[in-house]
Amino acid sequence: MEGAMASHHHDETSGVVVSHPTEEPDELDADEPRTPGWMPLLGGVLFLGAAIFFVATQPPGKSTEELQRAAQAAAEEAKAKAAPPPAPAPAPAPAAAPGGEAPRKGG
Numbered sequence: 524m525e526g527a528m529a530s531h532h533h534d535e536t537s538g539v540v541v542s543h544p545t546e547e548p549d550e551l552d553a554d555e556p557r558t559p560g561w562m563p564l565l566g567g568v569l570f571l572g573a574a575i576f577f578v579a580t581q582p583p584g585k586s587t588e589e590l591q592r593a594a595q596a597a598a599e600e601a602k603a604k605a606a607p608p609p610a611p612a613p614a615p616a617p618a619a620a621p622g623g624e625a626p627r628k629g630g
Contacts, residue, residue, distance in 0.1 A: 551557065
């Protein structure tokens with residue numbers, strides 16, 4: 524059914540959409556210009572050129588081993604960040620002065 528299209532309309536009695544095939548001509552109107560034969564070829568060449576450029580400019584991929592090492596390093600780093608920092612050691616008490624007096628503050 525080359526060039527066949529369907530026209531749709533509502534059936535007044537049942538409310539169902541009814542489809543009737545119609546034939547459309549495969550001819551262009553007199554005022555419509557024809558596409559030059561080189562135009563699809565140009566489009567194909569541009570598409571392939573863009574695809575090759577895209578693939579050629581991509582950075583090289585990593586191997587599975589490199590990806591596993593990177594994932595392991597990231598997991599260790601996340602584990603280290605999640606661990607609580609060690610508690611600070613208590614400050615030593617000031618030593619008593621030789622005369623049995625506690626040291627004075629401020630001088």
